[in-house]
Structure formats: C-alpha cells, structure tokens
Amino acid sequence: xxxxxxxxxxxxxxxxxxxxxxxxxxxxxxxxxxxxxxxxxxxxxxxxxxxxxxxxxxxxxxxxxxxxxxxxxxxxxxxxxxxxxxxxxxxxxxxxxxxxxxxxxxxxxxxxxxxxxxxxxxxxxxxxxxxxxxxxxxxxxxxxxxxxxxxxxxxxxxxxxxxxxxxxxxxxxxxxxxxxxxxxxxxxxxxxxxxxxxxxxxxxxxxxxxxxxxxxxxxxxxxxxxxxxxxxxxxxxxxxxxxxxxxxxxxxxxxxxxxxxxxxxxxxxxxxxxxxxxxxxxxxxxxxxxxxxxxxxxxxxxxxxxxxxxxxxxxxxxxxxxxxxxxxxxxxxxxxxxxxxxxxxxxxxxxxxxxxxxxxxxxxxxxxxxxxxxxxxxxxxxxxxxxxx
Amino acid sequence: xxxxxxxxxxxxxxxxxxxxxxxxxxxxxxxxxxxxxxxxxxxxxxxxxxxxxxxxxxxxxxxxxxxxxxxxxxxxxxxxxxxxxxxxxxxxxxxxxxxxxxxxxxxxxxxxxxxxxxxxxxxxxxxxxxxxxxxxxxxxxxxxxxxxxxxxxxxxxxxxxxxxxxxxxxxxxxxxxxxxxxxxxxxxxxxxxxxxxxxxxxxxxxxxxxxxxxxxxxxxxxxxxxxxxxxxxxxxxxxxxxxxxxxxxxxxxxxxxxxxxxxxxx
Numbered sequence: 001x002x003x004x005x006x007x008x009x010x011x012x013x014x015x016x017x018x019x020x021x022x023x024x025x026x027x028x029x030x031x032x033x034x035x036x037x038x039x040x041x042x043x044x045x046x047x048x049x050x051x052x053x054x055x056x057x058x059x060x061x062x063x064x065x066x067x068x069x070x071x072x073x074x075x076x077x078x079x080x081x082x083x084x085x086x087x088x089x090x091x092x093x094x095x096x097x098x099x100x101x102x103x104x105x106x107x108x109x110x111x112x113x114x115x116x117x118x119x120x121x122x123x124x125x126x127x128x129x130x131x132x133x134x135x136x137x138x139x140x141x142x143x144x145x146x147x148x149x150x151x152x153x154x155x156x157x158x159x160x161x162x163x164x165x166x167x168x169x170x171x172x173x174x175x176x177x178x179x180x181x182x183x184x185x186x187x188x189x190x191x192x193x194x195x196x197x198x199x200x201x202x203x204x205x206x207x208x209x210x211x212x213x214x215x216x217x218x219x220x221x222x223x224x225x226x227x228x229x230x231x232x233x234x235x236x237x238x239x240x241x242x243x244x245x246x247x248x249x250x251x252x253x254x255x256x257x258x259x260x261x262x263x264x265x266x267x268x269x270x271x272x273x274x275x276x277x278x279x280x281x282x283x284x285x286x287x288x289x290x291x292x293x294x295x296x297x298x299x300x301x302x303x304x305x306x307x308x309x310x311x312x313x314x315x316x317x318x319x320x321x322x323x324x325x326x327x328x329x330x331x332x333x334x335x336x337x338x339x340x341x342x343x344x345x346x347x348x349x350x351x352x353x354x355x356x357x358x359x360x361x362x363x364x365x366x367x368x369x370x371x372x373x374x375x376x377x378x379x380x381x382x383x384x385x386x387x388x389x
Numbered sequence: 390x391x392x393x394x395x396x397x398x399x400x401x402x403x404x405x406x407x408x409x410x411x412x413x414x415x416x417x418x419x420x421x422x423x424x425x426x427x428x429x430x431x432x433x434x435x436x437x438x439x440x441x442x443x444x445x446x447x448x449x450x451x452x453x454x455x456x457x458x459x460x461x462x463x464x465x466x467x468x469x470x471x472x473x474x475x476x477x478x479x480x481x482x483x484x485x486x487x488x489x490x491x492x493x494x495x496x497x498x499x500x501x502x503x504x505x506x507x508x509x510x511x512x513x514x515x516x517x518x519x520x521x522x523x524x525x526x527x528x529x530x531x532x533x534x535x536x537x538x539x540x541x542x543x544x545x546x547x548x549x550x551x552x553x554x555x556x557x558x559x560x561x562x563x564x565x566x567x568x569x570x571x572x573x574x575x576x577x578x579x580x581x582x583x584x585x586x587x588x589x590x591x592x593x594x595x596x597x598x599x600x601x602x603x604x605x606x607x608x609x610x611x612x613x614x615x616x617x618x619x620x621x622x623x624x625x626x627x628x629x630x631x632x633x634x635x636x637x638x639x640x641x642x643x644x645x646x647x648x649x650x651x652x653x654x655x
Contacts, residue, residue, distance in 0.1 A: 059556050079559045086560045092553040096575045105571075106561035151561070 008070045009035030009158055011056060011191060016065030018051050025051045027215045028065055033159075033193060033208075035070075038185050040194045040206035044238075048215040049195045053161050056193065058082050069158050080109070085152035086161040090168055091144050093136035099123070099147055100132040106155040122154045125184075142173045149181070153188065160185075162194040166201060178204050199239045203227070211235050213376070227288075231274040233367055236286050237376035243292075244373050245285040245310075245333045249277045257366070259285060262332040266308045266364065273366030282369035289337040291363040294326060296346060297354035309358040312336060314351050324349075328357060416633050423626035430620025442623035446631075449622040452612060456628060459593055459609035462524070466531035466592040471585045473532070474539025475577070481540070482547045500537045507534070508601035515602060522604025530602050531592040538591065539584035546580025 010032055017028035026048040033039045041049040054060035056067055058079035066075045074082050085106065093102050100119055107115045123129045126146035128139075136144055145165060152160055165181070166174045182205050185192045196202050202209045203223035210220045211234070219226060219235045230236035233244060247259035247266060257277050259266045266285055270277070277283055287308075295303055303309060312330030321342070326349070328336040338357060349355065396403075422432055426439035447453035480486075481493055499507065511533075515526050554576065558568040574581075596610040603611060613625055 057560060059560070078564075079556070080562045080564050084560075086557070088553050088557055090551075090553070092551060092557040094554060094557070094572060094576075105558070105563075109562040109567060109571075155561070 009191065010070060011159055011193065012068045013052070013056070014066045014068070016052070016055060016062045016067060018048075018055060018060060019063045024215050026055075029217050031210065031217065031220075033191060035191055036189050037207045038182070038192045038194065038205055040196060040202035040209045041212055042196060042199060042202040042209050042238075043212035044197055047212040049197075049212045050163055052212070053086075053163055053193060053195045056159065057084055057086050057161050059086075083158040084161060085155050085157040085159075086163060087145075087148045087152050087165045089164045091136075091148040093144055093147055093151070095136055098133050098135055099128060099139070102136065102147055103151045103154055105151060110155075118154060122150045125153075126150045141169050142177065145169065145177060146180075149184065153184070153190070157190065159191045159193060162192060164196055165194070166196075166198075174201070181205060203239070211238060213238075229272065229274075229365060230286065230367070232375070233284065233371045233373060234376035236365075236367065237374070241289055241337055242286045243289060243333055243336050244367070245287075246369060246373075247283055247285045247332075249279050249281050249283055251279060252277070256361070257283075259283060261285065261310070264310060264332070266310075267306075267361040268364045268366045269362060272362075272364065275366055275368035277366065284367040284369050284371070284373070286365045286367055287359055287363060289325070289339040290323075292338045292357050292359045294328075294338050294340055294346075294349060295356045295358065296348045297356060298348075300356045303356060303358050306361070307358040308361050308364060309356055310336070311354070311356050314349060314353045314355055316351055317349070328355065330357070416630075419626050419633070420630045423623060423630045425623060425626075427623065432621045432623050432626065442627045446624050446627045449616075449624045451607065452609075452622065452624055452628070455607045455609045455612035458524070458606065462527055462531060462608065463589050463593040465528055466535055467585050467588045469528070469532040470535035470539050470588045470592075471581060474536050474584055474588075475543050475581055477536070478540050478543035478547055478580075482544055483552075496537055496540050498537075499534050500541075504534075504597045508598040511598065512601045522602055523606045526602045526604070527599050527606065527608070530598050531595065534595075534598060535588035535591050538587045539581075542584035542587060543577060543580045546577050546583075550576055 012033075013029065013031040015028045015030060016026065017024070018026040029052075031052075041052060043049045051060060055062045058074070058077060058081075062075065066073055068074060069083065074084075094105065097105070100123070103122055104115045104119045107118060112118075120129065120132075123132055126149060128143060128146055128150070131139060131143065136147065139147065145168075148165070162181075166177050169177060178201060181192075181194075185205075194202070194206060203226075206223065208220065209223055209226055211218045211226065213234045219231045221229075226235060227239050230239065230242065233242075236242035236244065245261050245266070247261040250258045250260040250265065252258070252270070255270050257268045257270055257273060259268055268277075268283070268285060273283065275283055297311070310330050310332060312328040314326055315329040315335070316327040318325045319342075323339050323341050324345070326338040326340065328338060330336050336357065422435070423442060424438050424440060425432055425435055426437050426441060427434070428436055442448070477492075477496065481489065481496075508530075511530055512522075515522060520526055550573075554572055555568050558572040559565075563571060594610055596614060599608050600611055600614070607615065609628070613621075616622060616625070
C-alpha cells in the first residue's frame with residue numbers, strides 16, 4: 001500500500017478566502033476533508049459556509065488561496081470541468097425536463113449515448129423508478145430532494161457538495177432524509193461536504209464538523225469532541241446549551257485549576273481549559289445542563305466530596321416527558337439550566353425551592369473570558385431563529 | 390318571477406356570451422361578406438351568396454403581392470426584434486451596468502409614444518440620412534417598435550427564472566453554450582414565443598408608421614386602405630377571414646397539444 005493513495009482524494013483548501021469589495025465573506029482558511037468522509041460546515045446564515053462550498057464547486061472564484069482535489073489544483077477550473085457535483089438548496093431541478101432527463105443530464109453532457117441503464121439503476125436507488133416520466137413539479141418535496149441527490153450522484157463525483165439540502169423539508173421528513181443520506185454516503189463511499197445551519201443535522205450525519213462564524217472556522221472536530229470540548233463560547237452555545245460562569249483563577253494544583261466563583265470554589269482539569277490560566281486571571285467555566293445533578297438544600301450533606309457545587313433557587317421548571325428542565329437562579333450565573341432525567345422525581349424540586357447543583361469536575365470546561373458570553377445564542381447577531389435549538 | 394330566477398342563475402353565462410359576441414361580431418361580418426357578390430365597387434351591402442372571391446383570392450391586381458410583402462416584413466421583423474429583444478432582456482435582468490436603470494425605462498418609450506409622432510419623426514430621420522424609402526426602411530421601423538414588446542415579454546420570464554438552474558447545469562458538466570441551449574433557452578422559450586407572436590401581429594397590421602416610411606412600396610394594410618378609397622374588393626374579406634381562421638387553428642392546436650401532454654403526465 002502506497003501512503004500517497006490515502007490522500008489521493010482529499011479536498012484541500014489552502015489559504016482560501018473571498019472578499020466582495022470591502023466585505024470579507026470568508027477569511028483565508030485552511031481545511032482538509034479526508035477522502036470518503038462525511039464533513040459538515042456548520043454555522044449561522046452569513047457565516048461564509050455557503051461561499052466556501054461554492055468555491056469548492058467552482059461557482060465562486062476565490063479572492064485568494066487554492067482548492068485542490070487530491071493532487072489536482074482545481075482553483076481555476078470552471079465548474080463543468082471539476083469532478084464535483086452539488087445538491088442545491090431548493091434542489092434547482094430543471095423544470096422543463098422530466099425526472100429521467102434531469103438525472104441523465106450530467107451523463108449526456110459528458111457525451112454518453114446509452115444512459116438508460118445507469119439512470120434506471122440510480123432512480124431505483126432513490127426509490128423513484130415509477131416517477132421517471134414525471135416533471136419535477138409533480139413530485140413532493142422529499143421526492144424532489146431525492147432526484148437532486150440522484151442527479152448529482154450518478155456522475156460518480158469525487159466530492160458531493162450539499163447546500164442546506166434538507167432546509168425545505170418538514171421536521172419528520174428531514175429526520176428520515178438525514179438517515180437516508182447517511183446510508184447513501186456509507187454505500188457509495190464518496191466524500192460528502194454538507195453545509196447546514198442546523199447543529200443537530202450536522203451532528204447526526206457528519207464524521208467531522210467545522211463550526212464557522214464570521215467567515216472563520218471557529219473549531220473543527222468530531223461531533224462528540226465539539227460538544228464535550230468547545231474551545232470558544234460560540235461553539236459552546238451554538239452546539240447545544242452551555243452554562244457559563246465567570247470565575248477567577250485562585251490556585252493551581254498539579255493537573256487541576258482551582259477557581260473562585262462568587263463565594264464558592266470550582267475545580268477545572270487543566271487539560272480541558274482552552275484559555276491561559278494564570279493565577280488571578282479570569283476564566284469562563286462551562287458546564288452542560290445534563291451533566292448536573294440537582295439536590296434539594298436539605299440533603300446537601302449527602303453530596304459526595306470533590307464535586308463542584310453551586311447553590312441557587314429554582315426559578316422555573318418545565319416537564320418535557322423524558323426529562324425535566326430547570327432554570328436555576330444563582331449568584332454566579334442567572335438562568336442556570338439543568339436537565340434532569342425523569343427517573344426518580346423529587347417532589348420538593350418546585351419553583352422557589354433552595355437547591356444545590358453539583359457535578360464532576362471532569363465535566364467542566366474552561367474558556368477564554370475575553371469573549372462574549374452570549375456568542376452563538378439564539379438572541380445574538382448572526383444566528384438564525386431556531387438555529388441554536 | 391320564474392324568469393327572474395332563471396336570469397339570476399345564468400347571469401354570468403349571459404354576460405359572458407354577450408361580451409364574446411361583442412368581440413367576435415366584426416369577424417363574423419368580415420366572414421359573411423367574403424361570400425357576397427356586390428353590385429358596384431363597394432362591398433358594404435349584402436346582395437347574394439357567391440364563392441367567387443374564395444376561388445380567386447388573388448383576382449385583384451396587387452393584392453397578393455402586397456400580402457406577400459407584408460408576410461415577409463412581419464417574418465423578418467419578428468426575427469430581428471425577437472433576437473435583439475431577448476438579448477436586451479437578458480442583459481437588463483442579469484447584468485448590472487452603468488445606465489441600466491435608464492435603459493430599462495427608455496425601452497418603454499416607443500410603446501408610450503403616439504405612433505403618428507414616431508412615424509413622422511422616423512420619416513424625417515430617414516430623409517435626412519438620405520435613405521431610400523422602401524422595404525428596408527419599413528423593416529427597420531418595424532423592428533424598432535416591436536422591440537419594446539419583446540423585451541417586456543421576455544424580461545418577465547427571465548426575471549422569474551432561478552439563476553441556480555444555470556449553476557446546476559454548469560455543475561453538471563454543461564459548458565456556457567450547452568447551458569444556454571439546454572437550460573436557459575428552453576425555460577425562457579414561452580416568454581420569447583409570446584414576444585415573437587406579439588411582434589408578428591404588430592408588424593403585419595401596422596399601417597401608420599409603414600405608410601409614412603414606405604415610399605412607393607405597398608404593404609397589405611396600405612393596400613386595404615388605398616382600395617377603400619376607390620372600392621373594396623371581396624378578396625380583402627377573404628384574406629381577413631383566412632388570417633382569422635389560421636390564428637384560431639393555431640390556438641386550438643396549441644390547446645390540444647397542452648391537454649394531451651397534461652393527460653399523459655397524470
């Protein structure tokens with residue numbers, strides 16, 4: 001096995017950037033998408049993810065930097081000469097051609113004469129064999145979506161680009177198509193690059209997610225890695241929910257940093273701190289709502305030693321079946337969110353009750369305190385409604 | 390009472406039929422009088438039934454010559470106006486250039502200008518340029534006034550076109566020419582066809598501008614006008630009826646084709 005073979009199909013973006021006049025859509029960025037992976041570009045609208053995708057497709061000329069597919073530099077190739085196909089937002093199916101001809105379009109343009117067998121096979125793969133002679137507007141949204149995928153995949157591209165492919169579908173269908181796309185990707189083994197503003201969609205499907213914000217890649221990693229170890233407040237808030245506490249570095253002992261938040265002390269593993277922690281300096285302490293255990297103040301004595309703890313008062317509760325979500329008012333962080341699985345429900349945990357929140361220090365992460373606490377939340381600029389669910 | 394109720398229930402149909410009758414009556418008169426055998430030179434009073442004019446439509450001197458000239462002019466004017474108008478429409482919708490706004494409004498000017506004013510000023514222009522009045526001056530004039538209508542029809546269509554369709558074509562290995570021929574043109578075709586039909590109709594029956602700029606050339610509308618001074622041959626009604634029938638035939642054929650396609654799809 002030659003080692004070069006492994007990288008022969010990688011998509012490599014080197015210092016690629018795009019400016020429109022004085023507006024910078026994409027700051028120069030480096031990105032490598034390994035061959036055969038399912039890669040997601042995640043971000044709010046206007047973060048530069050679609051522009052990045054369009055530069056890979058060749059529909060947008062980069063202002064600087066290069067795009068390579070494997071060994072080939074394709075930066076200056078027009079889209080029709082790149083071995084890359086796109087599934088467009090709202091599909092862009094040709095309205096004057098039937099489903100068969102839509103799917104056959106790419107093959108015919110490359111001069112293939114007998115396309116029937118391939119097209120029929122592809123239509124069967126997406127379960128649309130019966131609809132071959134219908135026009136796109138006669139199909140449902142989900143069927144059109146599958147035609148768009150088939151039309152791109154039939155060309156066996158090196159890379160398939162998906163630009164918000166599920167945005168126009170309703171929730172149930174979207175779930176179904178997420179699994180369907182993942183299945184197809186596993187089956188054909190082609191590199192998928194998927195642009196989306198839906199963090200759940202990105203996490204469900206992709207092996208690797210690049211979170212983009214303001215034309216830059218904020219963080220890159222596997223969904224679990226991004227969720228557990230966010231490096232910026234944007235990532236912490238955009239992927240799921242995070243409770244962030246401003247704290248001061250009190251002392252350091254071995255692998256651990258001891259922090260002072262209000263009157264209490266919190267412990268943070270040094271390895272999970274993304275900011276330089278000098279004694280006396282500020283750090284943001286983060287904890288996910290589902291990692292926290294909620295104990296009534298009367299039982300505070302039963303909490304094991306060594307756990308991070310904070311006291312507060314329940315401000316609101318909402319029961320959502322599988323879990324109960326609490327909003328806790330505490331001195332170090334207003335609106336502290338806690339999700340508790342409904343295994344044994346403590347009847348005393350009602351609004352107004354005094355509680356102790358505690359969690360394992362290993363679940364704590366630390367962020368640079370110089371950033372906005374609210375970056376990436378639903379209310380902050382640049383984040384679409386519903387994007388940060 | 391019963392009559393009033395009946396009237397209430399059928400009011401829409403009656404109003405519709407009356408309106409249709411109002412629209413079609415002139416055509417009926419033209420058709421009926423194409424079978425007349427007038428006494429004297431004017432075909433204004435019904436005398437007796439005859440198919441003489443139908444069996445000899447070119448029986449009047451110069452009539453078929455002028456008809457053929459009008460058809461040729463209309464064909465060329467349609468071609469010229471449709472090609473130029475389509476290009477202008479695409480340029481106006483797709484590209485941002487200096488004075489785009491001005492061009493966008495100026496293109497409507499020929500539609501808004503009184504025809505007789507334009508006719509007179511065109512004649513002045515041609516005379517000052519020393520142009521020989523005839524087929525070419527008429528053609529130039531016709532292309533000019535048909536252009537605005539084509540631009541309006543095509544522009545509406547191009548504006549409603551999703552630019553992503555062309556991106557999708559380029560993404561699927563179609564070069565610029567293939568993209569235009571396989572995607573852009575077929576999708577814009579209904580708008581272009583509407584513009585072309587409009588141009589043909591406008592050019593074929595134009596009288597005012599043509600009359601000013603024709604010199605000694607005589608088109609069909611000019612022939613009808615000219616002969617109306619001295620008498621109206623029945624053949625004019627024959628040609629009129631034939632044109633009407635051909636138009637109706639086209640519309641019916643179009644409807645049949647569309648219906649059949651719809652039924653096949655369903």
